Amino acid sequence: MRTPRRIDVLYDDRCALCCAVAARLKREQAIVPLRFLPITEAATVRAYPTLVDRVGQGKFAAVTDAGEVYLGPKGKLLVLYALRRYRSMSLRLASPALWPVASRFFWTLSARRHGISRLMELVGFGRERCAGTVCEMT
Numbered sequence: 001m002r003t004p005r006r007i008d009v010l011y012d013d014r015c016a017l018c019c020a021v022a023a024r025l026k027r028e029q030a031i032v033p034l035r036f037l038p039i040t041e042a043a044t045v046r047a048y049p050t051l052v053d054r055v056g057q058g059k060f061a062a063v064t065d066a067g068e069v070y071l072g073p074k075g076k077l078l079v080l081y082a083l084r085r086y087r088s089m090s091l092r093l094a095s096p097a098l099w100p101v102a103s104r105f106f107w108t109l110s111a112r113r114h115g116i117s118r119l120m121e122l123v124g125f126g127r128e129r130c131a132g133t134v135c136e137m138t
Helices: 016-025 042-047 049-056 072-082 084-093 099-111 113-122
Strands: 007-011 034-038 061-064 069-071 135-137
Touching (some): 016 034, 049 061
Parallel strands (some): 007 034
């Protein structure tokens, strides 16, 4: 895989945890520009009709400018790789020794995202939404 020039990150903007993570990540310094696309926006649905349903069902999706689609834990790792602060960690997590643990962690987080979101909303955290229709970060 070549290093992408841009990564589109599809996230479920009906999920407080997903919104909080998107808001946090877009504040990080990116080596590869990230564009955060909420799945309820019409532009996202038009651009990625088949992926929107998968993301709404809890599957994370990251798409490179070359059209390569990374789902689930691999997509999350790609986003971490794009961020200056987390690049070295992403490379360690991708190692054969740590990938099984990292993958299970990401799957568990995704599977429990609605419960975590409910807890976050109870304490008033995670209601951030991106301004406009697309969150962008360079």
